Amino acid sequence: MPQTIITIRDDGSLKIEGTEFTLKDSQGKEYNLSGRQVISLCRCGQSENKPFCDGAHRNANFSSTCEAITLPPKS
Ligand code: FES
Structure with a gap:
């Protein structure tokens, strides 16, 4: 089963990897990622x-470390 993994990098970006994801702008237009996984x-x-x-x-000295948590049940 294809899986998409999103990793929150310490002090950095969101890494998205997989074969089954789509990135769209706010108008719903899809980015052409040229086959990037x-x-x-x-x-x-x-x-x-x-x-x-x-x-x-x-250079911005961005600082953010996120530890995985369990969200409360959706109400
Ligand atoms: S997280 Fe890399 S430039 Fe903003």
Whole structure:
């Protein structure tokens, strides 16, 4: 079964990997990822190539560490 994995990188981007994901803009238009099965999305807000990470988080000293939790049941 195809699986998409989203990894929250410490002090950095969201890494998305898999064969079954689609990235769309707010109008529903699909990004052409040219066959990529791994992309990184900016989480710091500093990228010049949003929504993709361009490494600017390093110069911005972006700091964020997220530990996996269990969400409460959906109400
Ligand atoms: S997370 Fe890398 S540029 Fe924002």
